[in-house]
Amino acid sequence: MSESDGGSGYRERASRLGGGAVVWSRTLGAGPQRVLPDGCTDLIWIGGQLLVAGPDTRAHLAGGPAGTRAVGLRFAPGTGPSVLGPPACELRDQRVPLAALWPEAEVRRLRERASEGRVGRVLEAVALDRLRDAEPVDPVVGEVVAGLSGGRSVAEVARVVGLGARQLHRRSLVAFGYGPKTLGRVLRLNRALELARGGMPFAEVAAVAGYADQAHLAREVRGLAGVPLGGLLG
Known part of the structure; x- marks a missing residue:
């Protein structure tokens, strides 16, 4: 998910996952933010909750209470399924709770770690852990x-x-x-x-x-x- 104009307080940095993955953060402003399709899947922490944004085929208007902070790990195109589990097509144009994809106990532990701070680092760490046990990304x-x-x-x-x-x-x-x-x-x-x-x-x-x-x-x-x-x- 790519911001159309950078968003309110939007920042991003290269992720330790490499390959074009990034960690981003933004503070919601008044009114919806237009998020453009980019071929990517995101793992997002927002309002104390964890959700997954699937690959979009059209712009998505993201909103929430002004001042809410969101932090996300954006996987490079084609690499999200290796971390998240389901084929990307099952998440197309959707925002779903992470608990719908992973065991509740695992999501609860991740939520507790994220609530302690350094959210981007926490999301990267769990993604790296899952990648070690995952099937390799499709070579094509x-x-x-x-x-x-x-x-x-x-x-x-x-x-x-x-x-x-x-x-x-x-x-x-x-x-x-x-x-x-x-x-x-x-x-x-x-x-x-x-x-x-x-x-x-x-x-x-x-x-x-x-x-x-x-x-x-x-x-x-x-x-x-x-x-x-x-x-x-x-």
Whole structure:
């Protein structure tokens, strides 16, 4: 889950998990915060509770009492299932209590540790512990993300990783929560936002990020984020 504009008091740092995982924190302001799809799954501590945010296919409006602090561990695309357990597609577009996925006793111990402070470190520690006993991350995950981020088509990515289209789709559902075509759209959106935030003109953003034209960029941003590109930057 990526903040559309940084959020109120938003901070993030690279996680000890590596591979692009980050620990983030923010303080809720007045009104909902728009969270954009990014192909990731998050483990979140908020209001003394633990929940999991699944991979989004569209913007999610997150809210709560103003002043509430939230801390999250955002797993790199495709790596969340190794820690959390279920296939990512079972969590798509959902926010679920961690107790729905893990034994209650384990969640209670984690909640007690988090309540003592240094929440980000606690979330990282439990994730690292679970990774030691988990099945390895699907080896094609990194190649799929790299290929789609680099502008390759789904067919090209399938050839590179040596999978048929159906196999790639099936394994993408488990790892990312949706098929490679949707993942490609999400990754391209985040690339476009990065470029636009750097001050690049929208027409140039469209060309560099791999859209057919500026109108295509505008349609995709509105479809995934729910608002125009200018609204996100504002």
